[in-house]
Amino acid sequence: MAQHEVHHLGEHEYSYWPLPVGLSVLLLPISFIALMVWQKPMLALVFGGVSLVLLLLGTVGWINEFFSKGHEEGLGLPAMMFFIVSEVVIFGTMFVGFYMARVSQAEVWSQWVPKGMNLTIPLILTFILWASSATIAFAEKFFEMGRNTLSALFVLLTIVLGTAFMVIHIMEWLHLWHAGFTLSSNMYGTSFYMLTGIHTSHIVVGILTMIVALYILLAGKANQHKGHTYIKAITLYWHFVDIMWLLVASSAYLIGSLA
Amino acid sequence: MAAVSYKPYFSAGLKEWIFTTDHKKIGIMYGVTSLLFFLIAGLSALAIRMELYQPGLQYMSEDAYNQALTVHGVLMQFWWAVGIWSSFGNYLLPLMIGARDVAFPRLNALSYWLFFAASVLALLTFLPGSQIRMMWTGYPPFSLNDNAGPVAFYALIIHLLGASSLAGAVNLVVTNLTMRAPGVTMKKMNLFLHSFLAMNVIQILGVPALAGAVTMLLMDKYFQTAFFDPARGGDPLLYQNLFWFYSHPVVYVMILPAFGVISEIIATFSRRELFGRTSMIVAIWGIAILGFMVWVHHMFTSGMPDWIRILFSYTTVLIGVPTGIKIFNWIFTLYKGSIRFTTPMLYTLSAIFMFLIGGLTGIPLGLPAFDIAVHDSHFVVAHFHYVLGMALTLAAFGGFHYWYPKFTGRMYSELWAKIALVLIMIGSNLFYFLQFIVGLEGMPRRYADYPAIDSWVRLHELQTIGAMILGAGVAIAVMNLLLSTKLGKKAEENPWQSPSLEWLVPSPPPPHNFDKTPHMPEDWDPYNYEWLEKQHKRQ
Ligand code: HEM
Ligand SMILES: [Cu+2]
Numbered sequence: 001m002a003q004h005e006v007h008h009l010g011e012h013e014y015s016y017w018p019l020p021v022g023l024s025v026l027l028l029p030i031s032f033i034a035l036m037v038w039q040k041p042m043l044a045l046v047f048g049g050v051s052l053v054l055l056l057l058g059t060v061g062w063i064n065e066f067f068s069k070g071h072e073e074g075l076g077l078p079a080m081m082f083f084i085v086s087e088v089v090i091f092g093t094m095f096v097g098f099y100m101a102r103v104s105q106a107e108v109w110s111q112w113v114p115k116g117m118n119l120t121i122p123l124i125l126t127f128i129l130w131a132s133s134a135t136i137a138f139a140e141k142f143f144e145m146g147r148n149t150l151s152a153l154f155v156l157l158t159i160v161l162g163t164a165f166m167v168i169h170i171m172e173w174l175h176l177w178h179a180g181f182t183l184s185s186n187m188y189g190t191s192f193y194m195l196t197g198i199h200t201s202h203i204v205v206g207i208l209t210m211i212v213a214l215y216i217l218l219a220g221k222a223n224q225h226k227g228h229t230y231i232k233a234i235t236l237y238w239h240f241v242d243i244m245w246l247l248v249a250s251s252a253y254l255i256g257s258l259a
Numbered sequence: 260m261a262a263v264s265y266k267p268y269f270s271a272g273l274k275e276w277i278f279t280t281d282h283k284k285i286g287i288m289y290g291v292t293s294l295l296f297f298l299i300a301g302l303s304a305l306a307i308r309m310e311l312y313q314p315g316l317q318y319m320s321e322d323a324y325n326q327a328l329t330v331h332g333v334l335m336q337f338w339w340a341v342g343i344w345s346s347f348g349n350y351l352l353p354l355m356i357g358a359r360d361v362a363f364p365r366l367n368a369l370s371y372w373l374f375f376a377a378s379v380l381a382l383l384t385f386l387p388g389s390q391i392r393m394m395w396t397g398y399p400p401f402s403l404n405d406n407a408g409p410v411a412f413y414a415l416i417i418h419l420l421g422a423s424s425l426a427g428a429v430n431l432v433v434t435n436l437t438m439r440a441p442g443v444t445m446k447k448m449n450l451f452l453h454s455f456l457a458m459n460v461i462q463i464l465g466v467p468a469l470a471g472a473v474t475m476l477l478m479d480k481y482f483q484t485a486f487f488d489p490a491r492g493g494d495p496l497l498y499q500n501l502f503w504f505y506s507h508p509v510v511y512v513m514i515l516p517a518f519g520v521i522s523e524i525i526a527t528f529s530r531r532e533l534f535g536r537t538s539m540i541v542a543i544w545g546i547a548i549l550g551f552m553v554w555v556h557h558m559f560t561s562g563m564p565d566w567i568r569i570l571f572s573y574t575t576v577l578i579g580v581p582t583g584i585k586i587f588n589w590i591f592t593l594y595k596g597s598i599r600f601t602t603p604m605l606y607t608l609s610a611i612f613m614f615l616i617g618g619l620t621g622i623p624l625g626l627p628a629f630d631i632a633v634h635d636s637h638f639v640v641a642h643f644h645y646v647l648g649m650a651l652t653l654a655a656f657g658g659f660h661y662w663y664p665k666f667t668g669r670m671y672s673e674l675w676a677k678i679a680l681v682l683i684m685i686g687s688n689l690f691y692f693l694q695f696i697v698g699l700e701g702m703p704r705r706y707a708d709y710p711a712i713d714s715w716v717r718l719h720e721l722q723t724i725g726a727m728i729l730g731a732g733v734a735i736a737v738m739n740l741l742l743s744t745k746l747g748k749k750a751e752e753n754p755w756q757s758p759s760l761e762w763l764v765p766s767p768p769p770p771h772n773f774d775k776t777p778h779m780p781e782d783w784d785p786y787n788y789e790w791l792e793k794q795h796k797r798q
Pocket of ligand 2: 506507510554556557
């Protein structure tokens, strides 16, 4: 062939991290199947464990590489916007389920509303999330001003608020569940737990992204040239999760419990 | 071009493949996976046709038949008709816009590995006890029934594919919108790019709806939720609505890229700018938007008020308009063009012909008065095999041949490619045209058996023969493409003389595509063939 063959693994042409992440995502459903379909809990445990290890390895490596190689192009922000659009549709499917049942089962619905359901808790949760929206906005502002420590402090505050939200929410679930209102009671139970559950899973993801933010802020990996898009993107994501909560709470709690 | 040349892909080691973030290698990995599953799905189709050759059950149990049909449907829809465009999109999109790679190369690799993960899961469904038989539509309540097999496979496969498509779609949309080289303006974008943009936007809006629907299946089966259980306020129609809200638009995810490929090939081999280029772009977006407003035409017999059926009947017929515009534009492009009947052109013209038949039978299917009679019959099956099975596949093979010199640096065998096309056209038309007829005569779809009515038996026999010829044609085409990577003669740098950006780099392109970001001049356009001639003269 040619005189010189230029086919080394160039800097931007390879990365070790997508493969382990991909494999970990493969093992997750296999673990679920091992448990639920093949009925082999030990196998499920092994797959699940390996999956978790691979996921950790892959994401940590990925994040490290992301913040140490290449340069900032700012494309993460439009990507996050498109991703949020698709998230809206995911929530949309659950809303469709909820409202189809709410309308078509209006006559029996009132029998489905559990006694323990009240609006105090969702109100408290709403205030917590609002506060967290404010703290993350401050974190972003301070980062832009170059005050990383202060920014990290506000990220930490947001994490605390997010965790508080989660804990209170889980206690509320347990309370309702023990009162006999479960995932399988009826369509109210199903759509209540699915809507709030999917929302809380987003809180978890949000908190994980903020832990990464905390790390890059404190490790000095975030500055004017680096990490900017990341902070902006996760702020956007968190605002989205907050806004979604208003829709979720007003449907699952308010419209759900109006008899 | 440059004095250095690059090792061809095929001599790259395993490590270079599995850790690659090069969009071209990832594109090839998508393509190979997609083709492999296309062949598995094709074999299961032949098994289905063998069973239908005669009435009665000869080779398969009913369960096995249902499994074959499910495998065929799922693999063809998701791995072939959707998956193959991930291959084209990944390989060609950055080249066409003059970029070095996609916006998020690592995410791109992850997209492929998710696709790969779904493939592994799909292969696991061949294990005993894991077979799925719920058809590609996975309708409850049947899919929740143990007879249908573990719905976890179906749902989780779709989750993995969905995550892969979503990441891929976001990646390609952002790449297309933000990374175009100077001079490659929105107005000068290839129609291929416009098609892929629209297709990926559909993915971003639609995939999550399907993901939501199958999540509900999963929850209902394994966590006893009430989504599809009427006794507890649920509704199986919820599934149908969510499923088709995505799965009608998905047919445009499949066919818009095919339109894109057809447009490129028609322009190149007519040597003129596409007729009505602006109207083409408007039509693409018209199709994408209207595509989300017609899903109920799959549910005309599911029980609903008449006004809804009438409404969706109108929107369905309406979508024929932008579709028709595209066909007319292609034909007008041919008119007064200097046409070259090369192999890719012949595949493309065949694709248009097949699309016409499929599209024209789609319109009556959109009319409830007609559809109620033929719904879930072989007529519907024939309709979507003309558009999806044939038009899409022919366009994809047209694309394979058209960009073959680009992908591999070699030429395929003209003779075998043409023999394959002739076999494909004879086989498929024999097969699918008779499928229309047997469908009109009342043959319901998804049955392993049928009454021994004389005309039906004859029609089924001929269909099976057609399917065999079609299978032989496809096998020859694929063999030709595979063997020519070694045996084909070296291709010229720009064998079709196209000024489109992907043809202005060496074949196969170097890992970084462009040594310098190209700055395209005012008078350049992907369809300005005079520009290319002027460049040649200048050299
Ligand atoms: C002119 C455009 C088209 C119209 C008006 C149209 C109309 C329809 C209608 C009304 C049905 C439902 C029939 C029934 O189940 O009773 C249908 C089914 C189908 N169409 Fe089309 N169609 C068109 C183009 C396409 C294209 C371009 C594709 C794919 C590339 C496609 C793929 C399908 C598939 C896969 C089904 C069957 C789905 C299933 O039940 O498994 N159609 N079409
Ligand atoms: Cu449709």
